[in-house]
Amino acid sequence: MAARMQQGGPGRPTGTRFAQFKLVLLGESAVGKSSLVLRFVKDQFDDYRESTIGAAFLTQTIALDASTTVKFEIWDTAGQERYKSLAPMYYRNANCAVVVYDITQASSLDKAKAWVKELQRQANENIIIALAGNKLDLVTSDPSKRAIPTAEAEQYAREANLLFFETSAKTAENVRELFTAIAQKLPLDQASGPRGLGARGVRQGVDLRPETSASQGAMGGCNC
Amino acid sequence: MADRIMETAAAAPPNEHPSESPRQDNEVEGISAADFKSESVPPVERTTSAPGSELPSREGTPPPLPPRPKTIHPKSPEAQAGFSSLRVPGGSSRPSLQAQATTALSVGDIHTQSGAHAPRPSSSRQVSFAGFGFMRKHRGSDAGDSISIRSTGSYAPTLETGGEVESIVGDVLAGADNPAWKLLTPHLDGAGNFAETLFPEDSAFEYAFMTEFDELDAIDPDGSNEELVMNQFKSKLKHFLILSSAGKPIWSRHGDDRQITNYIGVVSTIISFYQGAKDVLKGFTAGDVRFVVMSKGPLNLVAISRFGESDTQLRVQLESLYMQILSTLTLPNMERMFKARASTDLRRPLRGTETLLSALADGFTRGSPSTLLSALECLRIRKTHRTTINNTLLKVKSPNLLYGLIVAGGRLVSVVRPKKHSLHPGDLQLIFNMLFEAGSVKAGGGENWIPLCLPGFNNTGYLYMYVSFLNVNNVNEEVTERPSTSGGSDEEVAILLISPNKEGFFELRQMRDDLVEQLSKNASLNIIRDAVNLGRLSCTDIIPGTVLRHFLYKSRANVQFFMPSFDPYFNTPIARRRLLTLYNHLHTTLHTRPSPTPKIHHVSTPHHMALAWSTPLFELYAVAPSPATTSRAALAAAANALVGWVRKNEERVFIIGGGVF
Numbered sequence A: 001m002a003a004r005m006q007q008g009g010p011g012r013p014t015g016t017r018f019a020q021f022k023l024v025l026l027g028e029s030a031v032g033k034s035s036l037v038l039r040f041v042k043d044q045f046d047d048y049r050e051s052t053i054g055a056a057f058l059t060q061t062i063a064l065d066a067s068t069t070v071k072f073e074i075w076d077t078a079g080q081e082r083y084k085s086l087a088p089m090y091y092r093n094a095n096c097a098v099v100v101y102d103i104t105q106a107s108s109l110d111k112a113k114a115w116v117k118e119l120q121r122q123a124n125e126n127i128i129i130a131l132a133g134n135k136l137d138l139v140t141s142d143p144s145k146r147a148i149p150t151a152e153a154e155q156y157a158r159e160a161n162l163l164f165f166e167t168s169a170k171t172a173e174n175v176r177e178l179f180t181a182i183a184q185k186l187p188l189d190q191a192s193g194p195r196g197l198g199a200r201g202v203r204q205g206v207d208l209r210p211e212t213s214a215s216q217g218a219m220g221g222c223n224c
Numbered sequence B: 001m002a003d004r005i006m007e008t009a010a011a012a013p014p015n016e017h018p019s020e021s022p023r024q025d026n027e028v029e030g031i032s033a034a035d036f037k038s039e040s041v042p043p044v045e046r047t048t049s050a051p052g053s054e055l056p057s058r059e060g061t062p063p064p065l066p067p068r069p070k071t072i073h074p075k076s077p078e079a080q081a082g083f084s085s086l087r088v089p090g091g092s093s094r095p096s097l098q099a100q101a102t103t104a105l106s107v108g109d110i111h112t113q114s115g116a117h118a119p120r121p122s123s124s125r126q127v128s129f130a131g132f133g134f135m136r137k138h139r140g141s142d143a144g145d146s147i148s149i150r151s152t153g154s155y156a157p158t159l160e161t162g163g164e165v166e167s168i169v170g171d172v173l174a175g176a177d178n179p180a181w182k183l184l185t186p187h188l189d190g191a192g193n194f195a196e197t198l199f200p201e202d203s204a205f206e207y208a209f210m211t212e213f214d215e216l217d218a219i220d221p222d223g224s225n226e227e228l229v230m231n232q233f234k235s236k237l238k239h240f241l242i243l244s245s246a247g248k249p250i251w252s253r254h255g256d257d258r259q260i261t262n263y264i265g266v267v268s269t270i271i272s273f274y275q276g277a278k279d280v281l282k283g284f285t286a287g288d289v290r291f292v293v294m295s296k297g298p299l300n301l302v303a304i305s306r307f308g309e310s311d312t313q314l315r316v317q318l319e320s321l322y323m324q325i326l327s328t329l330t331l332p333n334m335e336r337m338f339k340a341r342a343s344t345d346l347r348r349p350l351r352g353t354e355t356l357l358s359a360l361a362d363g364f365t366r367g368s369p370s371t372l373l374s375a376l377e378c379l380r381i382r383k384t385h386r387t388t389i390n391n392t393l394l395k396v397k398s399p400n401l402l403y404g405l406i407v408a409g410g411r412l413v414s415v416v417r418p419k420k421h422s423l424h425p426g427d428l429q430l431i432f433n434m435l436f437e438a439g440s441v442k443a444g445g446g447e448n449w450i451p452l453c454l455p456g457f458n459n460t461g462y463l464y465m466y467v468s469f470l471n472v473n474n475v476n477e478e479v480t481e482r483p484s485t486s487g488g489s490d491e492e493v494a495i496l497l498i499s500p501n502k503e504g505f506f507e508l509r510q511m512r513d514d515l516v517e518q519l520s521k522n523a524s525l526n527i528i529r530d531a532v533n534l535g536r537l538s539c540t541d542i543i544p545g546t547v548l549r550h551f552l553y554k555s556r557a558n559v560q561f562f563m564p565s566f567d568p569y570f571n572t573p574i575a576r577r578r579l580l581t582l583y584n585h586l587h588t589t590l591h592t593r594p595s596p597t598p599k600i601h602h603v604s605t606p607h608h609m610a611l612a613w614s615t616p617l618f619e620l621y622a623v624a625p626s627p628a629t630t631s632r633a634a635l636a637a638a639a640n641a642l643v644g645w646v647r648k649n650e651e652r653v654f655i656i657g658g659g660v661f
Helices: A033-042 A081-091 A106-122 A136-141 A150-160 A175-185 A188-192 B002-011 B022-027 B089-093 B122-128 B130-138 B143-152 B162-168 B179-184 B203-210 B226-234 B257-276 B311-329 B331-340 B354-366 B369-373 B383-396 B425-437 B440-444 B505-521 B524-534 B573-592 B632-648
Strands: A004-007 A017-027 A055-065 A068-077 A096-102 A128-134 A163-166 B238-244 B249-252 B281-286 B289-296 B299-305 B403-408 B411-417 B447-452 B463-470 B493-499 B550-555 B560-562 B599-604 B608-614 B618-625
Touching: A017 A033, A017 A081, A017 A106, A033 A055, A033 A068, A033 A096, A033 A128, A033 A175, A055 A081, A055 A175, A068 A081, A068 A175, A081 A106, A096 A106, A096 A175, A106 A128, A106 A150, A128 A150, A128 A175, A150 A163, A163 A175, B203 B573, B226 B257, B238 B257, B238 B311, B238 B354, B249 B257, B257 B281, B257 B289, B257 B299, B281 B311, B289 B311, B299 B311, B311 B331, B311 B354, B311 B369, B311 B425, B311 B573, B354 B425, B354 B573, B369 B425, B369 B550, B369 B560, B369 B573, B383 B403, B383 B411, B383 B505, B383 B524, B403 B425, B403 B524, B425 B440, B425 B447, B425 B493, B447 B505, B463 B505, B493 B505, B493 B524, B505 B524, B550 B632, B573 B599, B573 B608, B573 B618, B599 B632, B608 B632, B618 B632
Parallel strands: A017 A068, A017 A096, A096 A128, A128 A163
Antiparallel strands: A004 A017, A055 A068, A055 B447, B238 B249, B238 B299, B281 B289, B289 B299, B403 B411, B403 B493, B447 B463, B463 B493, B550 B560, B550 B618, B599 B608, B608 B618
């Protein structure tokens, strides 16, 4: 289901905008996907966190400005290989995705690139993808731990047309910024457009990446 | 110490005759060997099975979506034979699964009525409550109702009058020679006030137990603390090892690769030595440590215990760990991996589930009544309330629902299921372990969608489980707002909706919303909340003035158990462990010697008295203070009173039937 938008929804003063988007987190296991979500949704951090089992579904609402509210419905997926075949179910109708890697683990960026590729090929045509290099706190305290230079990831993000942030779920650095940037890039303006454009988002405004041949079936071209 | 035992086992091949081995007993000495040592146990004793009895891995695999066992007709001979027929027929093909499918939940056509004393159609009475007949018998009425009882055994008369109570406890058990017993009572002669000390002091055991769950230190790069770490490893009272038949480590509760490599090698060699000789090794003893080996297709599972548990009990634990692995991988997937490459490293596909295995293992080490009895515990609520909750679940049921459950802190509140499928206690135990023992799902604070295989249901494929934790203390405020997890583990109420449809999340989520709304409307959430907040009853809540300090009552037909609070006598982990060790011991005595039911064992030590009582309807394990203050007759009378109470409250403490669609 694509974003739902409404003007002056029930209980809201007229003149405010409310939009709801589906967001999926992907990335190798143990890069900190759940920690990023926990920081974003509950502003908490656990030093020790067990692996996610299956996927968790959470929501968080942020106010972009005085009149605009964005609600994220977040799929926090497990990173283990055995769950891979389930991933299309979570990203199929997503409006946006956060692909996470661990800046202290070189291999995790390769995995992130693979996810980006899969999203660009298989997911919603207009999906907004953000690349997040997590565990910035580790590098701040000990620069020798960095395995992926910021510039390298940044360049890749530019080429692939991704939003890019280095984050720390532990210190909260750039977490809010990451999600806010995504919200700002989402086609909110649609909400003020003709009503008929509602649910299944025909979005002319935002074209985020080069044309691909990805031709999706109406309901999710999951190849699984 | 463990490595010395290993070395001992390796140096002296376990096929050595036991009588040649007492020297090994002397070799095994370590921190606590002196305390736990038991002369009565042959140091090396092996049990082997006949050649060819090693099961092919697929044997015992139930067919996909196994049909429910045939409906039991009340008047059929099976029904009168004390429920033996209620066990799933397939049970015999799964010899190591002690748990039977929750058949009570599968007998959909049981119609119960409110109030245990209400008259009921005789057809349902005899099926679901031979116990009801027992009640009537007890009151000396309606002998016709007792036919099924009489046909199953002659225990009933012993319950009738106080004068015959002695016969209940006639079989006094001289249990003090048992190793488990030694472990519990190493200082039997120690003086002291036994008034309410049900177990003697044993500081070495206490120390060992308190550090049992501590992580081992990491070995320094220079190896300077290696000996220290190995001593930590060896001081653990219980180990579990899982390895592939090619000898690759898969999982161990304690120690990392570096620490366990040698042990894995030795164990693997011993196991394959016997497999090579077509003489499968099932277990051996070294000193006070029991080793039990279970081979399951491409896996070997080993339990190493100093708690004096029986082989059967350890096997149930290994079976549960095995089921956890299947739950992650499914049997065909796992077999495919090993078929493709015998040296497959299973740790990779299992990554992330180590915590589930460890949580299970720690549950066994702490002592788990549920595992011991292979039964489930229910939240005690009125029958009418439970019926309302069941009906609400049925009312909001979404089309793709397979099972719907409401669980409060590991206790079952309500179940709905298709008529054709029952629930296996072992499967539920895996789920409860995942939700309430391991932290991952709970800590997430959202809703979860979890693919899992329920091996007791069908070990070849995945189901999908929707999980939502409710904060019942807040639920009235904002029903529609997704709750975060509550703090106390016992207060967590979870809604579990299981479907075969992997795309079913939003459908089940809608069902959850409808369910919470309805339960809130009909005040069921308040009832659940109150029952959860009330906690388990104490023994004296149940029977004022009783001498019982704790008990386990298992209803065989319902595959459920009932127990009081561990407070106030067993509220520390160590006291609870001792209590469970006592129960283990009682359980062993009831289950090792085959003899006709009913069976009663009575145990008396300077510190406590205990009773184990088995009939076709129930198993009861009960503990009372020392014989100095309590008579055997008083214990027997208390046990009788308890059985009467449970009968009367059967429909509150157990789920009978559940909701069926």
